[in-house]
Amino acid sequence: MITFDSVTKSFTDGTTAVESLSLEISSRTTTVIVGSSGCGKTTILRMINRMVDATSGTIRIDDEDISTLNPVALRRRIGYVMQNSGLLPHRTVLDNVATVPLLNGDTKKVARQRARELLDTVGLDQALALRYPSQLSGGQQQRVGVARGLAANPNILLMDEPFGAVDPLVRTELQNELQRIQRDLAKTIVFVTHDIEEAFQLGDQVVILREGGHIAQSGSPADIMSAPADDFVASFIGADRAKRTLHTRVLNGRTVVLDEHGTPAGLLKEVPSGGMDLR
Numbered sequence: 615m616i617t618f619d620s621v622t623k624s625f626t627d628g629t630t631a632v633e634s635l636s637l638e639i640s641s642r643t644t645t646v647i648v649g650s651s652g653c654g655k656t657t658i659l660r661m662i663n664r665m666v667d668a669t670s671g672t673i674r675i676d677d678e679d680i681s682t683l684n685p686v687a688l689r690r691r692i693g694y695v696m697q698n699s700g701l702l703p704h705r706t707v708l709d710n711v712a713t714v715p716l717l718n719g720d721t722k723k724v725a726r727q728r729a730r731e732l733l734d735t736v737g738l739d740q741a742l743a744l745r746y747p748s749q750l751s752g753g754q755q756q757r758v759g760v761a762r763g764l765a766a767n768p769n770i771l772l773m774d775e776p777f778g779a780v781d782p783l784v785r786t787e788l789q790n791e792l793q794r795i796q797r798d799l800a801k802t803i804v805f806v807t808h809d810i811e812e813a814f815q816l817g818d819q820v821v822i823l824r825e826g827g828h829i830a831q832s833g834s835p836a837d838i839m840s841a842p843a844d845d846f847v848a849s850f851i852g853a854d855r856a857k858r859t860l861h862t863r864v865l866n867g868r869t870v871v872l873d874e875h876g877t878p879a880g881l882l883k884e885v886p887s888g889g890m891d892l893r
């Protein structure tokens with residue numbers, strides 16, 4: 615569990631990016647932080663691995679106050695995937711991924727073996743292992759970025775708009791792939807996006823932010839869609855439109871949610887509380 619307790623981040627120029635944020639992020643689930651540009655998403659993410667230090671308040675990982683930990687050691691045990699993949703241009707795909715286990719003390723041979731396994735995990739052909747990042751498509755580069763994020767076998771994976779720069783089809787593929795990986799690995803994923811549809815597709819928990827890192831609403835996609843907290847949330851999620859256009863149909867015993875074009879938007883599945891959850 616990652617816990618933010620009244621966390622504020624003010625930069626030296628006086629900008630308060632995040633003000634008094636309290637938030638619990640459950641382990642082994644995907645939490646998506648979503649909001650408009652500049653509302654503090656990246657700052658929140660970067661405070662978790664201390665790329666940015668909080669000005670006040672406490673962040674805990676499994677009850678450990680992270681301000682007491684060595685930032686470099688902390689960063690090594692938390693995976694980080696960013697929008698432009700962050701790959702080293704002069705290293706092969708394999709070495710980009712192997713760098714992480716090497717830094718953590720594995721031998722070159724073991725690190726490369728681990729890197730090859732990770733290429734399989736993210737669905738990349740081994741034939742690409744010896745290429746350089748510029749010789750890959752944007753979608754392939756992002757897969758390498760995810761492989762690198764997973765390379766230290768971290769419990770926590772931070773993802774900052776990782777699929778923001780690829781075309782919609784590839785983006786859908788990458789989202790599906792991430793869901794498959796998450797079903798297998800069950801990491802604590804904190805995912806930042808400005809795209810509410812991506813948030814609803816990927817998040818077990820979705821946190822909708824206003825300016826200044828203030829939480830407008832947090833909950834499961836089904837909770838938020840069925841009961842937007844206020845007009846801000848309703849307009850952010852396009853709830854009025856969704857209410858008009860989303861409908862359900864039972865197919866092969868499963869309740870499928872269809873959008874206005876009749877395209878499946880998700881599955882309703884029963885959750886232990888007795889409610890329904892949109893997947």
Ligand SMILES: Nc1ncnc2c1ncn2[C@@H]1O[C@H](COP(=O)(O)OP(=O)(O)OP(=O)(O)O)[C@@H](O)[C@H]1O
Binds near residue numbers: 625650657658
């Ligand atoms: N190093 C910095 N110095 C001063 N202000 C900063 C710094 N980094 C971020 N900010 C400001 O803090 C606020 C939040 O920025 P942040 O990058 O967290 O937002 P974001 O929601 O991730 O935005 P985007 O979706 O555009 O990436 C913005 O007003 C931004 O200008």
